[in-house]
Amino acid sequence: MEIQSIGQAIFDLFFPRRCLNCDAIISFDNPLCIPCAANLPYTHWHLDKENPAYTKLKKLCNLSSAHSFLYFQHNNVTQKLLHHLKYLNHPEIGILLADKAKSELDLSKFDGIIPVPIHPKKEKKRGYNQVVPYAKTLAEHFEIPLREDILIRKENNPSQILKNRSKRLTTLQTAFGLTNQPIEGHFLLMDDVLTTGATISTCVNLIHTEYPEAKISVMTIAFAQ
Ligand SMILES: [Zn+2]
Numbered sequence: 001m002e003i004q005s006i007g008q009a010i011f012d013l014f015f016p017r018r019c020l021n022c023d024a025i026i027s028f029d030n031p032l033c034i035p036c037a038a039n040l041p042y043t044h045w046h047l048d049k050e051n052p053a054y055t056k057l058k059k060l061c062n063l064s065s066a067h068s069f070l071y072f073q074h075n076n077v078t079q080k081l082l083h084h085l086k087y088l089n090h091p092e093i094g095i096l097l098a099d100k101a102k103s104e105l106d107l108s109k110f111d112g113i114i115p116v117p118i119h120p121k122k123e124k125k126r127g128y129n130q131v132v133p134y135a136k137t138l139a140e141h142f143e144i145p146l147r148e149d150i151l152i153r154k155e156n157n158p159s160q161i162l163k164n165r166s167k168r169l170t171t172l173q174t175a176f177g178l179t180n181q182p183i184e185g186h187f188l189l190m191d192d193v194l195t196t197g198a199t200i201s202t203c204v205n206l207i208h209t210e211y212p213e214a215k216i217s218v219m220t221i222a223f224a225q
Helices: 003-014 034-038 052-058 075-087 092-101 120-126 132-142 163-177 198-210
Strands: 066-072 114-116 152-153 176-178 186-193 215-222
Touching: 052 066, 052 075, 052 186, 052 198, 066 075, 066 092, 066 186, 075 092, 075 186, 075 215, 092 132, 114 132, 132 186, 152 198, 163 176, 163 198, 176 198, 186 198, 198 215
Parallel strands: 066 215, 114 186, 186 215
Antiparallel strands: 152 176
């Protein structure tokens, strides 16, 4: 046994790695134990165009299709994975989820993936935009461009939670902007969680004000029930 692996073995003995969902001790480099990884709450909505994500968003904006990969509920495995991805510096969780998603999807028809941007200050603090590891892995796999140069986040609103719904929507409408990159073709807008649909529909509507002919589909890692 190499000295480094002896050191790792001793470290693991005192600080065992645990499944972030069920707390079982795990001995390999994976955030979940084998049963938890095998029982992710998949939506399988790629088989159903009229799925709940599409039904929710089509009332708010003009889109071609929508898909969410996992169900998100309070305290479920998806919530824990996304919490680690977003707040605890685990971008590899996005890559892992994209690796699972790519076997059920075909994104090769899209002209690019547009990640919903976060404010540069937040991105600097977090180290990355939480949807990008997922989006980038899928873009590379399907050999389509990752277009981080289309949408920009203009305002940082940490106190959004305190505002009422109409104020929040007005704030959202001014929070995003477009660069001068032309948008032609069919793009996939990607975000981490679909909750009310306000953020995503704001982005879709913004793109359509400048580029009404552009086709936009939406994909999120998770759908909040
Ligand atoms: Zn587990």
